[in-house]
Amino acid sequence: MGSDGEPVADKWPPFVHLGDTSVMANDIPAGIRIIRGANRTLGRVAPSLASRLSRRIFSTPRKFAPREWEVPFETMARRERLPSGLSVLRAGDGPPVALIHGWEGRATQFAAFAPALLAHGFSVVAIDAPGHGHSRGKQTDPYRFAEALIDVSAHVGSLYGAVGHSMGGGSIALALSSGLSLSRAAIIASPSSLHDVLHRFSAAMHLPPKATDHFVRDARRRIVARGYRTDDIEGALRAVTVPALVVHARDDKEVPFADAERIAGFWPGSTLLPVERVGHRRILRDPITIAAITEYLGAGLPRED
Secondary structure (H helix, E strand, O other): OOOOOOOHHHHOOOOOOOOOOOOOHHHOOHHHHHHHHHHHHHHHHOHHHHHHHHHHHHHOOOOOOOOHHHHHHHHHOEEEEOOOOOEEEEEOOOOEEEEEOOOOOOHHHHOOHHHHHHHOOOEEEEEEOOOOOOOOOOOOOHHHHHHHHHHHHHHHOOOOEEEEEOHHHHHHHHHHHOOOOOOEEEEEOOOOOHHHHHHHHHHHOOOOHHHHHHHHHHHHHHHHHOOOOOOHHHHHHOOOOOOEEEEEEOOOOOOOHHHHHHHHHHOOOEEEEEEOOOOOOHHHHOHHHHHHHHHHHHOOOOOOO
16 A cells, blocks of 8 residues: 555556655566566667657556445446547536546546535536546647537536646646636646656666657657647646636645645636645545635625625
8 A cells, every 4th residue: 555545556557756765676466577677678779669668658548447435426426438439527506616537547436525525505417537437538738628528518518617636737737728618627636747747757668768758759749740839737827817727735645745835836817725644545544634625616606686
């Protein structure tokens, strides 16, 4: 188990914070250990090949079954499949709030959020991102996450708000910069820069410098080809006017708390809420986080006279 009480296997890759001393070498999946060893040699003699192999790993999420505490959400909500192949869980009849998980996550990870949001009068649309959960596809990236949010907004008519965890939070920023309309947003434990994520992944996979350069350059080329800016999340946020609550645990070992400070610094109208001792994943069940986000979203609703 990792320091936040979740199996370490769920953390590899890509959001690896190498300062996490609680992750011991024997806890790293054997396949990752083999690839890391091979990259030390392959990355020097054939950096382009090592880069391509790493990109495939980076963009191919593994799927994990819902944990016991997530199951009630699956049973109380209705599952729908959109024409695009996205699978979502829907519940409630109020202003719709999209919920989007992080890398190798799933819609049911918002099981603790759903009752609070429903009780506040919202409806929820929890998304299995492309290549995750019940949605179609095998490979994905943050930009497909963002496109999924835009797709869901079109499907429900419009979204009132969105809550994103980890990569899901970053995808909200990207979607807003691409035309998604929201009244309010909440970002949980999210990275502030795709560039940093790429370099963390490269370090975690033990890619030598030349292979890392190939890996990052190829990723940037693909970003431009999809019509996005290469300064990614920061560049997207500087032009966003939607109010947002940025929530991050100080003890997050996968995405450093400094990322939240950066996001709050360059997102106009955002508010930073530090929380304690809930790590990167337990934050999704943290009563303080859930209450703060629910109240923040609710504060943007028109008041009844």
